[in-house]
Amino acid sequence: MCSVYDTVAFEKKGIPSTTIITTAFKKAAEFQFRSKGMVGHPYVQLPHPVSNLQPTEMRELTLHFVDEVASHLKV
Amino acid sequence: MNERVDEFEFFLEKPWSDGFPVVTPTEERISRMLAQTERDYEEVIGLIPPAMEIATVRTVAVHALMAGCRPEYLPVVLGATELMLREEFNVNGVQGTMHGVAPMMIVNGPYAAEIGVHGGNGCLGPGFRANATIGRAIRLILMNLGAGIPGISSMTIFGMPSRYTYCLTENMEDHPWDSLAVSKGYRPDENVITMAMVESPRFCFDDVSDEPDRLLLGIADTMAAMGSWNMHARSDMVVAMGPQHAGICAGAGLRHRDVHRRLCEIAGLRVGDLKTGGNWRRERALALPIKVDPDDDDCFVPAIKDPEDLQLIVAGGWGPCTAVCHGWSGGSRAVHGTYQV
Amino acid sequence: MANELGFVDPTAGGGKEIILPAPRPTSLSGKVVGLIDNTKEQADIILQTIGEALCERYGVEGVIVRRKEHYSKPAAEELIDDMAKQVDIAVAGLGG
Numbered sequence: 001m002c003s004v005y006d007t008v009a010f011e012k013k014g015i016p017s018t019t020i021i022t023t024a025f026k027k028a029a030e031f032q033f034r035s036k037g038m039v040g041h042p043y044v045q046l047p048h049p050v051s052n053l054q055p056t057e058m059r060e061l062t063l064h065f066v067d068e069v070a071s072h073l074k075v
Numbered sequence: 076m077n078e079r080v081d082e083f084e085f086f087l088e089k090p091w092s093d094g095f096p097v098v099t100p101t102e103e104r105i106s107r108m109l110a111q112t113e114r115d116y117e118e119v120i121g122l123i124p125p126a127m128e129i130a131t132v133r134t135v136a137v138h139a140l141m142a143g144c145r146p147e148y149l150p151v152v153l154g155a156t157e158l159m160l161r162e163e164f165n166v167n168g169v170q171g172t173m174h175g176v177a178p179m180m181i182v183n184g185p186y187a188a189e190i191g192v193h194g195g196n197g198c199l200g201p202g203f204r205a206n207a208t209i210g211r212a213i214r215l216i217l218m219n220l221g222a223g224i225p226g227i228s229s230m231t232i233f234g235m236p237s238r239y240t241y242c243l244t245e246n247m248e249d250h251p252w253d254s255l256a257v258s259k260g261y262r263p264d265e266n267v268i269t270m271a272m273v274e275s276p277r278f279c280f281d282d283v284s285d286e287p288d289r290l291l292l293g294i295a296d297t298m299a300a301m302g303s304w305n306m307h308a309r310s311d312m313v314v315a316m317g318p319q320h321a322g323i324c325a326g327a328g329l330r331h332r333d334v335h336r337r338l339c340e341i342a343g344l345r346v347g348d349l350k351t352g353g354n355w356r357r358e359r360a361l362a363l364p365i366k367v368d369p370d371d372d373d374c375f376v377p378a379i380k381d382p383e384d385l386q387l388i389v390a391g392g393w394g395p396c397t398a399v400c401h402g403w404s405g406g407s408r409a410v411h412g413t414y415q416v
Numbered sequence: 417m418a419n420e421l422g423f424v425d426p427t428a429g430g431g432k433e434i435i436l437p438a439p440r441p442t443s444l445s446g447k448v449v450g451l452i453d454n455t456k457e458q459a460d461i462i463l464q465t466i467g468e469a470l471c472e473r474y475g476v477e478g479v480i481v482r483r484k485e486h487y488s489k490p491a492a493e494e495l496i497d498d499m500a501k502q503v504d505i506a507v508a509g510l511g512g
Contacts, residue, residue: 003508020509128428
């Protein structure tokens with residue numbers, strides 16, 4: 001779950017950042033943001049699981065979440 | 076004790092409780108525990124991930140006390156805490172993983188025997204205070220200071236009984252070879268802990284083989300499974316040969332390193348068999364740190380990708396059994412080191 | 417610490433430093449996005465797709481991708497430091 005740590009590291013350097021997780025890791029992600037001092041930091045949840053998706057399916061699913069990603073990185 | 080608060084209920088209701096009562100940490104008991112160390116009580120051992128709370132000598136002592144440790148166990152708990160925080164062991168990853176692996180502690184050297192860490196009959200429990208409480212202290216640290224708690228930061232699907240406690244020594248009385256620590260280059264008089272992130276054991280019973288070839292084939296079979304991460308990633312494994320099985324090998328003239336090498340060579344599965352179920356993915360096979368041809372059904376995929384990953388010990392009571400503990404999906408390397416008594 | 421309970425409560429969870437989020441730009445146009453791939457399966461496809469779509473939809477101009485050593489370890493400080501010098505926004509994946 002260290003993608004959360006990476007996002008926090010960027011935020012500390014003044015770089016807007018967000019994390020992509022799957023729904024199964026929602027609680028873990030929220031806990032990690034809280035324990036790193038960034039409670040409530042926005043992240044994006046893809047439906048779990050993704051490991052069984054073919055590349056084209058993965059791309060198509062991801063495209064639905066791009067606007068959400070952007071919304072976390074800008075005003 | 077305070078009449079208003081039931082101390083047992085107080086701790087049993089904590090989110091970091093392992094489900095069993097703890098020894099109530101009073102200042103008097105903590106002082107007695109700390110009397111066993113000459114280290115500065117405020118010395119920082121490290122930060123326990125993912126919550127990154129600070130483990131000092133004192134806080135480790137409190138967790139050891141709660142676990143039921145005798146004061147003389149404290150040096151081992153301190154040593155293990157330090158060891159498990161090494162980067163390559165990757166406690167942070169294990170605290171959150173869906174897997175159920177736990178840090179297995181193999182304690183070698185004279186101090187282990189002195190304080191009663193058990194390596195013979197029934198050593199994986201229950202029933203031996205040093206084994207039970209030293210391992211439990213580590214788990215309480217991981218849960219309280221690290222917040223490795225299911226429903227909070229831990230995604231473990233099943234957990235595992237070995238997440239309550241997982242600590243033993245080798246059966247040096249019936250051991251035909253040197254200890255694991257000596258095989259790694261330590262002196263016999265050094266106090267050493269080896270930790271590997273592994274599952275609870277599965278057993279290989281074999282009361283038929285009376286020579287090593289057949290015996291090791293059976294043990295190797297237990298080391299390989301479609302659903303084992305050892306087949307799909309570089310991963311540690313602990314093989315604890317019961318002294319009867321080890322004796323069959325030693326009696327045939329095999330040394331520890333001969334058995335170790337043989338198991339590394341023969342434990343594994345053909346691509347053709349691996350593909351038929353479990354965790355097989357072409358990309359995983361290609362990502363292995365060894366050459367695997369996913370299109371060659373006869374290509375052999377060893378369970379042990381690097382000889383360093385197999386921790387071969389002799390433990391347990393007399394009987395025709397070897398315990399095999401599978402590993403995690405490759406993000407942890409076993410660690411070992413001396414500890415200060 | 418010991419109080420009227422008569423014993424010590426070592427429950428962790430004390431005060432932590434609070435980290436304020438970085439200020440956000442009003443637009444992503446012309447920005448460079450950093451993508452940190454933690455090697456978890458599908459992370460590469462997910463991040464690549466996000467990178468391309470941010471360019472197409474939001475005018476992001478540059479995409480820098482870096483892969484970590486292993487999914488359950490934080491990125492090395494040097495990796496973050498290095499990326500931080502080159503990017504304006506960042507996406508990390510995949511936790512799961």
